[in-house]
Amino acid sequence: MLPLLSVLTTEAVANRNFLQNRIYVVIELPIVSKEKRTPKPSWLKIELPTGENYTRVKRIVKEHKLHTICEDGRCPNMGECWGEGTATFMILGNVCTRSCSFCAVATGRPNEYDMNEPERVAEAVKLMGVKHCVITSVNRDELKDKGATVWAETVKAVKALNPDTTIETLIPDFKAQWDLLYMVLDAGAEVTSHNMETVERLYRMVRPQAKYARSLEQTKRTHEYGRRTKSGAMLGLGETDDEVKKLMEDLRENGCDVLTLGQYLQPTKMHLEVKEFVHPDKFKQWEELGLQMGFRFVESGPMVRSSYHAEKHVL
Numbered sequence: 001m002l003p004l005l006s007v008l009t010t011e012a013v014a015n016r017n018f019l020q021n022r023i024y025v026v027i028e029l030p031i032v033s034k035e036k037r038t039p040k041p042s043w044l045k046i047e048l049p050t051g052e053n054y055t056r057v058k059r060i061v062k063e064h065k066l067h068t069i070c071e072d073g074r075c076p077n078m079g080e081c082w083g084e085g086t087a088t089f090m091i092l093g094n095v096c097t098r099s100c101s102f103c104a105v106a107t108g109r110p111n112e113y114d115m116n117e118p119e120r121v122a123e124a125v126k127l128m129g130v131k132h133c134v135i136t137s138v139n140r141d142e143l144k145d146k147g148a149t150v151w152a153e154t155v156k157a158v159k160a161l162n163p164d165t166t167i168e169t170l171i172p173d174f175k176a177q178w179d180l181l182y183m184v185l186d187a188g189a190e191v192t193s194h195n196m197e198t199v200e201r202l203y204r205m206v207r208p209q210a211k212y213a214r215s216l217e218q219t220k221r222t223h224e225y226g227r228r229t230k231s232g233a234m235l236g237l238g239e240t241d242d243e244v245k246k247l248m249e250d251l252r253e254n255g256c257d258v259l260t261l262g263q264y265l266q267p268t269k270m271h272l273e274v275k276e277f278v279h280p281d282k283f284k285q286w287e288e289l290g291l292q293m294g295f296r297f298v299e300s301g302p303m304v305r306s307s308y309h310a311e312k313h314v315l
Contacts, residue, residue, distance in 0.1 A: 041277050043302055044263065060127050088134040088170075088307045089121050091154055092147045096138035098209040102197070102234065104267035105138060113143070117150060118157035125162050132311035133158055135189075136170035141209075146172065148180035155187035166190045166314045168230070170306055176214050178221060185225050190314045191258070192222045193230035195306055196251065199243035206237060206272065216254045223255025230313060232260035232306045235283075238275040248290055258297045258313045259290050262304035278302065 093112030096105050125133050140147035168191040174180040200212045223229045266274050283300040290298035297313050
């Protein structure tokens with residue numbers, strides 16, 4: 001008869017006697033740092049989502065089998081936006097083919113592709129009574145059309161069922177297949193957004209499968225196509241003031257109309273750490289500079305995200 005196998009930590013072995021007829025395997029467990037994470041400053045405190053409208057939006061999203069970036073991206077403004085009856089829909093599933101080191105959305109091989117999704121989004125928009133609809137998506141680099149067909153059909157379906165609703169599309173880069181970009185632009189959204197996310201120096205660390213120049217070119221092509229353009233970035237990842245200013249200058253030179261700047265918040269311990277909690281006064285300075293540069297709208301603040309106050313950016 002083989003002896004019984006037991007697994008003990010080194011601490012356990014040190015405090016008990018070995019028993020006869022047993023084999024002990026000692027495993028060194030990793031030491032978890034006891035250092036406390038830097039607490040968030042007072043200006044980043046948020047209230048838990050509650051209220052009748054929040055519950056109603058959550059129910060509609062669930063019943064229509066939809067995804068929202070509010071939930072999957074762990075947006076700090078979810079309580080406020082859902083409480084007002086709005087949500088940012090995320091189409092083409094909730095698994096992304098890219099592995100951006102700041103993003104809470106799952107990375108992997110997507111298995112969701114539903115041509116009925118456009119109608120479900122349109123119906124949800126109608127039920128919510130949404131006046132301005134924001135739509136985004138995961139990256140679907142494994143698809144031949146990168147998801148552009150579903151993108152275009154979703155915009156058209158929302159417009160058909162909700163003719164008075166304006167739309168903002170927060171789109172991926174389609175890997176520079178510009179015919180796919182134009183397919184989505186032709187669907188008729190009032191605002192087309194594509195986020196830079198960070199300064200050029202940090203791209204390889206923050207967005208390893210994206211390219212700074214490619215994202216700028218997408219904004220330029222969208223502007224030249226006659227669409228209102230929008231982009232955003234996170235602060236607190238280790239960027240310098242000069243790099244932020246250069247990013248803003250690059251966006252203006254490529255025709256960006258609307259800029260959003262917000263504080264990066266670490267979704268989990270597996271994601272990039274926050275290098276700095278940027279003070280609200282600093283965000284205000286960036287807002288003032290952005291308006292001086294010629295951006296038509298600048299949303300700049302610790303809690304600002306891409307779709308924050310998006311309804312204002314149509315005017």
